[in-house]
Amino acid sequence: MIKEKRKGLSLTASVYLLAVLACVLTFVFFPQKSVINKYMMKVTNEGLIYFIATLGLCVMLGMGGQVTFSTAGMMGIGAYSTAIATTRFGMATLPALLLSVVLGGLLSFVIGLALFRLKGSYFSFASIGFTTLLFTVFSNWMEVTGGPDGISRIPKLDLYFFQCGNYYDYFRVYFVVAILCFLIVLRMRRTSFGRSLASVRDDEIAASCLGINTYMTKVFSFVIAGVFACLAGAMYALHSNYISPEPFKYDQSAIYLIMVMLGGVDSTFGAFIGSMLLTILPENMRFLKSYYKLVYGVGVIILMVVMPMGIMGFVTMLKNKLRAYFKKRRADAFQDETEVAQDGGMLT
């Protein structure tokens, strides 16, 4: 059989092209007053921030299979260090943001070394402890964190060549940052680190037999998650200009986990869908009033029963089924053709 050379773009290339086009269009036309109001813009920005935090979880949970509750705590580290550096020490916002990310990376390395001496469920328990510890410090260390009152008057983000004045400006900057982070995680899946992480998830003993240092692999995945969470936290502080300990609680970590599972645990794009849905949907569900959270909780259980691999997992399953169907049809058609040819051959 001679393989037919397809004309024009292949399916993957056209998907990429469409994605780039969609991003550019979103960047140019979405943040306009006529398209979206100020409040919804703020909510969308928060969705982008949560997306960056869940990308870290995507690496930890989707690629590494480790359930961690440290995301909210690490976001708190990022937010508080940025806020303190800008308000107390008068640093410019960009260096403060970078400093807090570096700080978060170092801290999560040290904590990861300690926590990963535990395995599986016990690691999850200990990460809850870590988040609660941080929350206690945030809400009690009055002199530094301001206690329950939090820190206010955090300056707006200043990129030297671009000053963020309102939520529409913030969207442009955060959108670019989110795409960069997305590409980093997408690329990470194809590195040797990503593959060793996946092997640790699937079978830790087999992975160590192949010569993978499972302990350090897990620690590095924790560092990556910590860096993403810290970046998200710093962006959160600069975006809302005020922080209090409340959003960095253990309960919030559970919501990030649900975001990742909703979108599809094994998919980077799924994290985007999950975080956006869970941030924007509540705004449109106001009619449920006080029943909203109950519906939400029950919805999570039902989701896990119906779509255990999340929305993207569901899409992949559909795609595979369609592909198998078309393959079968093409194979049938090919068989008919050859049969006809053979018959023709025998006649002459």
Add this chain to the structure above:
Amino acid sequence: MYVQLAITGVSMGMLYALMAMGLILIVKAVGVLNFAHGQLFMLGAYITWMLTYQVNLPVWGVALCGLVCFAICGAVYMFTCYWPLRKSPWKVTVIISTLGASIAIKELVRLIWGSIPLTMEPIIPGVIRIGTAYLSYQYLFIIVIGGGLMAGVYILFERSFIGKIMQATAQDRYAANLVGIPTGVAILCTYMISLSLSGIGGWLAAPLFLVSQSLGNLAQKAFAGIVLGGFGSVKGAIVGCILIGLIESFSIIITDSYKDAIVFLVLILVLIIRPTGIFGEKIAEKA
């Protein structure tokens, strides 16, 4: 003062241990972390509050009806959050569904009983005088009941037929099925016992704290106790939880507001020095 701190510490530890025992039983039976356990503990407090003040039952009636209610809750919980997901290849899906359940239970309680904390009279009112310190009888009552329950669970698991069934199911479900053990029933029993333990814990804790939705946060200490005690052993979890309670109550001497921070700091320090927990031994992993 030290006697008082020790007694409050041990009784708080007993409350954590009741939760931790339930958690460990579920982890052993089905390998699932139950993140809704704190909320189930809170539900226990609310159910007993309802039975005492809305149905007006005497104490023994509350205990009896409460147990029945907890068992029913356990069955419902198992059939919603575990049974539909038992064949899922990813354990994480079950964990996430328990997270969903924790949100749902919290909201359900808020919708039924409101968000204003409710007060509950101690089961045995009055205070006892030890030296210069005054201590309410409730703390001693918790220690007695908690100890009794632990002994009861031990006897149930080690000496009774149903306990053997549950242990077999926990060790190897496939083999247990082959021998003819109804593993579904065994798992159901495990869930019922586990929820009854945490429900009773909620009943005991209700007079000390107010009956409110924040009772669920106590579960974090139970998690800490499990990690501190060692890997997967009920005995280790109990000792770990009592230690957590003692650390918590004695940390008042140093600081008041950083109570929780000290507990978790000690936990992380212990993990760095001895990652298997205090009583844990290195156990071979299942390949």
